[in-house]
Amino acid sequence: MAGPSAADVRSVFSLPSTPGPSQPKAPAAPERARKPEGMSRELYSLIGQSAPTLVAQLAKPRLKQKPNLGGGGRVKWEWRSFQNQARSDGLRLSHWVKAGTPSDGEYPFAKYNVQNPTYTYTQDEYTKFLTDKEWTKEETDYLFDLVRQYDQRFYVVADRYEYPGGPPRSMEDLKDRYFSVCRKLVRDRPWPGDEATKSQILSSFSFDKEREVMRKKYLESLESRTQEEIAEEEALFTELKRLEQNERRFKKERDELLRTVLGIESGLPDVQADEEVVSGAPQLESISTTTTKKTKKKGVTEPDTPMSAGPSASNATVSLAPPVPKKQSAKSAAYDALHCIHRTEVPQLTTATATKAAHQPVYLRSYKLPAPKSANAHKIAQVLGELGVSSTRLVMPTKDNCQKLEALLEAATALVETKKQVDKIDQEIRLAQERLGQGSAEGDADGEAEDDTMDVDEPAEEGGRSQSVVSARSVRSSRGRKQS
Amino acid sequence: MVNYGGDEVSALVLDIGTSTIRAGYAGDDTPKAVIPTCYGYTEEQGDGDVSMEGSEEGAQLPKKKTTLYVGQNGPSVWRAGMHVAHPVQNSLITDFAPIPAIVSHAFKEVMRTDPSEHPVLVTEPAWNTTENRERMAEIMFEEFDVPAFYIANTGVLNAFAAGKGSALVIDVGQSTASVTPIVDGFVLRKGLSHSGLPQLIYAHAKHTLTTPQPGRPGIQLIPHQLIANRQTVDATFPPKFTLREDRVPGVTDSWRSWYEAREVDEWVQSVAGVLDQGWNDQAAAQRGPRHYEFPTGYNTYFGAERFNVGELYFSHTPQLVASNPNLPKTIPALISSALTACDPDIRQVLLGNIVLTGGGSMLSGFADRLSAELQRNVSHVKIHAPGNPSERRYGGWLGGSILASLGTFHQLWISKEEWKEHGKAIIGQRCK
Numbered sequence: 062m063a064g065p066s067a068a069d070v071r072s073v074f075s076l077p078s079t080p081g082p083s084q085p086k087a088p089a090a091p092e093r094a095r096k097p098e099g100m101s102r103e104l105y106s107l108i109g110q111s112a113p114t115l116v117a118q119l120a121k122p123r124l125k126q127k128p129n130l131g132g133g134g135r136v137k138w139e140w141r142s143f144q145n146q147a148r149s150d151g152l153r154l155s156h157w158v159k160a161g162t163p164s165d166g167e168y169p170f171a172k173y174n175v176q177n178p179t180y181t182y183t184q185d186e187y188t189k190f191l192t193d194k195e196w197t198k199e200e201t202d203y204l205f206d207l208v209r210q211y212d213q214r215f216y217v218v219a220d221r222y223e224y225p226g227g228p229p230r231s232m233e234d235l236k237d238r239y240f241s242v243c244r245k246l247v248r249d250r251p252w253p254g255d256e257a258t259k260s261q262i263l264s265s266f267s268f269d270k271e272r273e274v275m276r277k278k279y280l281e282s283l284e285s286r287t288q289e290e291i292a293e294e295e296a297l298f299t300e301l302k303r304l305e306q307n308e309r310r311f312k313k314e315r316d317e318l319l320r321t322v323l324g325i326e327s328g329l330p331d332v333q334a335d336e337e338v339v340s341g342a343p344q345l346e347s348i349s350t351t352t353t354k355k356t357k358k359k360g361v362t363e364p365d366t367p368m369s370a371g372p373s374a375s376n377a378t379v380s381l382a383p384p385v386p387k388k389q390s391a392k393s394a395a396y397d398a399l400h401c402i403h404r405t406e407v408p409q410l411t412t413a414t415a416t417k418a419a420h421q422p423v424y425l426r427s428y429k430l431p432a433p434k435s436a437n438a439h440k441i442a443q444v445l446g447e448l449g450v451s452s453t454r455l456v457m458p459t460k461d462n463c464q465k466l467e468a469l470l471e472a473a474t475a476l477v478e479t480k481k482q483v484d485k486i487d488q489e490i491r492l493a494q495e496r497l498g499q500g501s502a503e504g505d506a507d508g509e510a511e512d513d514t515m516d517v518d519e520p521a522e523e524g525g526r527s528q529s530v531v532s533a534r535s536v537r538s539s540r541g542r543k544q545s
Numbered sequence: 546m547v548n549y550g551g552d553e554v555s556a557l558v559l560d561i562g563t564s565t566i567r568a569g570y571a572g573d574d575t576p577k578a579v580i581p582t583c584y585g586y587t588e589e590q591g592d593g594d595v596s597m598e599g600s601e602e603g604a605q606l607p608k609k610k611t612t613l614y615v616g617q618n619g620p621s622v623w624r625a626g627m628h629v630a631h632p633v634q635n636s637l638i639t640d641f642a643p644i645p646a647i648v649s650h651a652f653k654e655v656m657r658t659d660p661s662e663h664p665v666l667v668t669e670p671a672w673n674t675t676e677n678r679e680r681m682a683e684i685m686f687e688e689f690d691v692p693a694f695y696i697a698n699t700g701v702l703n704a705f706a707a708g709k710g711s712a713l714v715i716d717v718g719q720s721t722a723s724v725t726p727i728v729d730g731f732v733l734r735k736g737l738s739h740s741g742l743p744q745l746i747y748a749h750a751k752h753t754l755t756t757p758q759p760g761r762p763g764i765q766l767i768p769h770q771l772i773a774n775r776q777t778v779d780a781t782f783p784p785k786f787t788l789r790e791d792r793v794p795g796v797t798d799s800w801r802s803w804y805e806a807r808e809v810d811e812w813v814q815s816v817a818g819v820l821d822q823g824w825n826d827q828a829a830a831q832r833g834p835r836h837y838e839f840p841t842g843y844n845t846y847f848g849a850e851r852f853n854v855g856e857l858y859f860s861h862t863p864q865l866v867a868s869n870p871n872l873p874k875t876i877p878a879l880i881s882s883a884l885t886a887c888d889p890d891i892r893q894v895l896l897g898n899i900v901l902t903g904g905g906s907m908l909s910g911f912a913d914r915l916s917a918e919l920q921r922n923v924s925h926v927k928i929h930a931p932g933n934p935s936e937r938r939y940g941g942w943l944g945g946s947i948l949a950s951l952g953t954f955h956q957l958w959i960s961k962e963e964w965k966e967h968g969k970a971i972i973g974q975r976c977k
Contacts, residue, residue, distance in 0.1 A: 140581035145955050152693055154554040154664060170952035210977070217731040221977075226605055232888060279890040501964060 137161070147174035179209045180243050190245045196238055200224050208239055233273050240268040370470065427458040437477050444473045552952035556664045557656075559648065560699070560942040563633045564719040564810075564904070566760055567942040569653040571666065576942050578655035583803060584643050585614035585627040613643055615650045620803055622768035625795030629803035635741060636670040636699075636721045640703030645688045650704055651691070660685075664693035664958050666949040667942050671700050671725050671732045672739060677971040678976070688965050691959035695949075696976045698732050703902045706936070707929045710713050713875065713883065713895040715915070716940075717858070717905030719810070720744055720926045722876060724883040726895050731977065737884040740873035742858065743905050750817065751809045761845055768804040769840035771796065772860025778841060784843035812837055816847050819855035819910040821877035822917055829853075854906050859918060877918050902929035902940035 098124060125364065137160035142153040145168045182191060187198050203224050211217040219232035242268045252259050286294075396402070432438070432451065445451070455462055556571040562582060569576035589652055614620065619630045632640040652660045665685055669678055678696050683696045684935065704712035704727045714725045723739035725732055741972070756816040757763045761781055771793060816835045829849040838844035842965055858876050866872060884892050896919070901912055909975035912930040919926040931937050959975050967974075 079953065147956035148960075150960050150962045150966075152958060152962065154693065154955055154958070156552055156554050168952075169956065170550075173953045174956055214729050214731065216728045216733065216888055219888070220731075220733045222737050277889050284889060284892065386889075 143168055146171040175213050177209075179205065180246050181205070182242070182246060186246070186249075190249045191242050197227075198330075199237065200227050202234060204239060205242075222326065233277070236268050236273070237270040242264045302394050328417070355415075425458075426460070426463055427455060430455065430458070430463065437474060440477045441470065442472045444477060445469070550952055552955065553950050553953060554664060556666055556693075556949040557652065557658065557660060558666045558668075558942055558945040558949055559651070560668045560702075560940075560945060561638065561648075561937070562718060562836060563631075563636055563721070565940050566651055567930070568645060568648075568697055569942065569946065570654060570656075571946045573946055574943065576939055578651040580616045580647070580651055581619060581621075582633050583620055583629050583649065584630045584647060585620040585622075585624065585626060585629050585800065586611045586643075587614075587627050597841070601965065606755055611721045611866055613646050615643070615647045616654065616683070622794060623768070623795075623800075624790070626797060627795075627837075628797045628799045632798065634720065636718060636723075636739075637673060638681070641684065644681075644841040647686055648684070648689070661690040661692070663691065664695070664949070665691045666945050667694070667696045668699045668702055668945055669696050670739075671698050671734065671737050675973060679972055682959070682964065682969070682972050686961060689723050689731075689963070692739070693960045694860060694964070695831065695958050696972065697945060697948060698725075698942075699941035700732055700737075701727055702942075703900055704730070704898075704944070705938040705947050706902070706940045706944035707898075707931070707975040709898050709900065709929070711891070711894055712898040712900045712929075713880070714902060715880070715906070716899045717743060717876070717901075717911075719905065722858075722873075722879065722903075722905065724876075724879040725885055726891075727885050727890060729896075733887060736883045738798070738874070738879045738886075740879060742875065742879075745873050746813065746854060746857050746905075747806065748834060749857055750813050751805065753850055753854065754809060754812065758850065764839055764843060765841055766808050766839070767806045767841050768796075768801070768808075770804075772840055775840075778842055778844070780836070781845045782841075782843075784841040786841050808839070813854060814904075815852045817854040817908055817916045819908050820852050820954065821913045822908050823914075824852075824856050824860065838946075855914075858908075859914060876915065880919070881922075893925065897925055897927050899926065901926045901928055902937055904938040906930070907934060907937055923941040 100214070138157045139160045140155055141158050141164060142155040143158075144151070144153055147168070184198070187201070191198075191201070193201075204218075204222070207218045207221060208215075211221070215232055215236055217236055219230075222230055222235060224230075244263055247259065247262055247266065432453075448469075450466070455466060546619070548942065551572070553572045558567075558571050558576070560571055560576070564582060565577035565579050567581050568578040568580075589612060590849070609678055614622070614624065614627065615813055620627070630640070630643070632643050638644060648660075652658055657744055667685065668683055678883065681696060682694055685691045699716065700714045700723070703714045703716060703725075709727075710730050711728045712726075714723075714727060715946040716723045717727065719739060720743055721739050722742040723737070726736040729735070751766075754764045755766065762783075764782075767786075771789050773787045773789045775784065816837050818832070820832075822828070826849070829852045832848075832852065834846035834848040835851060836844060836846050860875060860877075884895065899919070901913075901915060906912070912928060916926060916928050917929075919928075931940070936943060957975060959971055963971050
C-alpha cells in the first residue's frame with residue numbers, strides 16, 4: 062500500500078522518482094526462498110528466511126485427503142421440456158436437468174408405470190366355462206374392468222361397485238366371482254407351462270367365501286363387544302393369570318420342601334415342565350409347543366414311561382429294579398425289544414410323594430446297587446471280598462450284571478445266615494455235651510473263642526469257607542437261573 | 546433424482562376452501578397466496594363510479610356492471626354499498642361466476658405467475674359433484690389456458706401430507722367437518738361422512754357472545770372499520786367509542802354478517818378450547834379464563850363458556866338435541882359412522898392412521914380430546930396431528946404440493962390435448 066501511494070504522490074507532484082525501498086524489493090522477491098511447506102504464512106512472515114533449520118522438521122503433516130465431492134466446478138442446469146413415455150399423448154412438461162445429459166432420453170419415472178396382468182375372456186369362453194346363474198356377462202365384464210382399474214384393490218373395488226340394475230354385492234361376492242373366473246380360465250385353457258406353476262397359480266387364486274364371511278363375522282363380533290364384555294374378559298384374564306401365579310408359587314414351595322426332605326430321591330422334574338402341565342392355559346401357548354407339552358405331561362403323570370437305557374446310553378445307566386412284566390401291547394413290546402428298552406416299575410417311595418408330580422426320576426443303575434443288610438454287611442462283604450467281587454461297585458453295571466450281583470448278594474446273605482445258624486446249633490450241641498460230660502466253665506470259654514475266630518479272619522479256615530461259599534453260590538445261582 | 550421420487554415441473558397447486566383459497570407452487574411447504582374465498586362487490590349505477598376501482602385489485606365484469614373486490618383487500622376494506630358473497634358453501638363451489646376472478650387474482654396478482662405456463666392441480670372435497678369438477682376443468686382449460694390439469698381429493702391429499710397412503714382423515718374446516726377413509730390413496734366413498742358441525746359451533750359462539758350472560762351484557766360486534774376512535778376501558782366495563790357515522794348508512798347486511806362471522810371466528814380461534822376428558826363443570830372452572838378484546842374496546846375474561854363452545858364438537862347436550870332434531874353429527878359420531886361403513890378388516894388400519902387436519906381442529910385440546918374419546922372405545926389408536934399450524938391449516942394444499950412434484954404423478958395430468966379430444970368425460974376417467 063505504502064509503495065504505490067508514495068509513487069502516486071510523486072507522480073502527482075511530478076517529482077523525480079527516487080529509488081524507494083520498494084523498487085529493489087520487487088526484483089528481489091522471486092529470489093526469496095519459497096515458503097516451506099507446512100509452515101503457516103503468518104509464521105513465515107514473522108521469522109522470514111532465517112529459519113532454514115526449521116525446514117527439515119517442518120515436513121508437511123500427513124492429513125487425510127479431503128474428499129472430492131465433485132463440488133469444485135459449478136454445475137449447469139437447464140430448464141428443458143421432456144416427454145413422458147408413460148403418457149399416451151404428447152404432453153411436454155419441463156423440468157430442470159443437468160446440462161449435458163442427453164435430451165429426450167427415456168423419462169426416468171416412466172418405468173414405474175407397470176400394469177398388472179389381468180385376465181380377459183372371450184364370449185365363447187364365457188359361455189363355455191364361466192356362466193353363473195348369479196352373474197350376467199355384462200356384470201362380470203364390469204367387475205373385471207373395475208378390478209383392472211383399481212389394480213385388484215378389492216376394498217376400493219367394493220366401494221366403487223355400482224352396477225346399474227344388479228343386486229348389491231359384498232366384497233366377498235366380488236372376490237369370489239373374480240377368483241373363480243380366474244381359476245376356471247387357468248384350469249380350462251391350454252396351459253403352456255408345466256403343471257407345478259399351473260397349480261401354484263391356481264392356489265394363488267383360491268378363495269373360500271364361506272370362510273372369509275365367517276372370519277369377518279367373528280371380527281365384527283369381536284369389535285362390537287360392549288364395554289362390559291370387554292371388562293369381563295379382562296377381569297377373567299387377570300383372574301386366570303392370578304391363579305396361574307398362585308399355582309406356580311405353590312408348586313415352587315412344594316418342590317422346595319421335597320428337595321430338602323428327600324434330596325435326590327424326590328425326583329423333582331424340571332420345574333418349567335411341571336408348570337406347563339398345571340397352568341391349564343393352553344390358549345396361551347402356541348401350537349408348536351403343545352405337542353412337546355403333551356409328551357412332558359405324559360412323562361410326569363404316567364409312571365410307566367420308558368426310562369430308556371439304550372445301547373448307546375452309558376453303561377452306568379442301570380436300574381436295579383427287577384423287570385416287571387407290564388401290560389403292554391405287542392407292538393410296543395417289540396419296539397422295546399428292538400431298542401433295548403427296559404421298562405421298570407417305579408416304586409412308590411413314600412406316601413408323601415405319592416402325588417402326581419412324584420414320579421420316578423432317571424437315575425444311574427449303579428446308584429441302586431442293593432446293599433447287604435446292615436447286621437451282616439460286614440460278613441457279606443467279607444465273603445464277596447473272598448470271591449474278589451466288590452459289593453459296592455460294579456465295573457460294568459449292566460442289567461444282567463446287576464441281577465447277578467443281586468443274586469450273589471442274596472446267596473451270600475443266605476450263606477452267612479446259614480453259617481450263623483450252623484454255628485449256633487454247633488454251639489448248643491457242644492454246650493449240651495459239655496453239660497452232659499464235663500464241667501461247664503472251660504467249654505464256654507472255648508466256644509466263645511471259636512465263635513470269635515469264625516467272625517474274625519482266620520487263614521486256616523479260609524480255604525474251606527470260601528469253598529463252601531462258592532459252592533453255595535453256584536447252587537443258588539443255578540437255581541435262580543432255573544427260576545427265571 | 547429418481548431415488549427421491551421427486552421431479553419438479555413447476556406445477557401450481559390450487560386449494561379452494563370455504564374460508565380461504567390457497568395457491569402456490571408444487572414442492573413448496575406453504576402456499577404462496579392465501580386469500581379469502583369470499584369477495585365483495587358493488588353494483589354500479591349506470592356507468593358512474595369507475596375511478597373507485599383504481600387502487601384495489603378488482604375485475605370488472607362488463608355485463609352485470611358489478612365490480613368485484615377480491616383478495617386481502619376485498620371484503621375487509623369498507624366500501625359504501627359493498628356486498629359480500631360466498632362462492633363456496635359446505636366446501637362445494639356453488640357459484641362459479643366469481644371463481645375465475647378470484648383464481649386469477651391469486652395466480653396473477655399475488656403470485657405474479659402465468660397459469661398458462663404451468664400445469665395446475667386443483668383440490669376438491671370428497672363429496673364434490675361431477676358437474677362441479679368438470680366445470681372447474683373447463684375454467685382452467687378455457688379461461689386460464691393451462692397446459693395440464695388434475696383434480697385431486699382433499700382427503701387423499703391430507704393423507705399424503707401426513708405421509709400415509711391409507712388413513713382416516715378427520716378434516717374440520719370452516720363450514721364442514723368430514724371423516725374420510727382413505728385406502729391406498731383412494732377414498733372409500735361409502736365410508737365418507739361429513740356434517741356442517743362447524744356452522745353449529747359458529748352459531749353457538751355467536752349466540753354466546755351477543756346474548757347477555759350472567760356477569761356481562763351482550764357484546765356488540767361492531768366492525769373496526771366503523772369505529773372512529775375508542776378509549777381503553779378496564780375489563781368488563783362498558784366500551785367507550787365513537788362510531789363513524791358517515792359510514793354507517795353505506796353498510797350492507799351481507800357485509801355486516803360477514804364481519805360478524807369473522808369476529809366470532811377470531812374469538813373462537815383465540816379463546817375457545819376443548820376439555821381433555823369430556824365435559825366437567827369443575828374442570829372447566831379450573832382452567833384459567835382468557836382475555837379477549839373486541840374492536841369496540843370492550844374486553845373481558847372468558848371462563849367456562851369458552852369450553853362450552855368447543856364441547857359441541859364432541860357432544861350435544863340433551864336440551865340441544867331435543868330442541869333441534871337435525872343437528873349435525875358430532876366428530877365421534879362421524880368417525881363411528883365412517884368406520885361402520887368400512888370393511889372390518891381395514892378398520893384397525895384406519896384407526897392406526899388417523900390424520901387430524903383443518904383449521905377448525907386447532908382449538909386448544911382438540912387432539913387430546915379426540916384421542917381420549919377414541920381410546921375410550923377402541924384400543925389401538927394413533928392420531929397424526931401436525932403441530933405446525935400451517936401444516937394443519939393447509940394440509941390439503943401441502944398434499945397437493947407433494948403429489949404434483951412426484952415424478953410418477955406426471956403421467957396422470959390431463960393435458961389440453963386430451964381435454965380437447967375427450968372432453969369432460971376424461972375427468973371422471975382420470976381423477977378417480
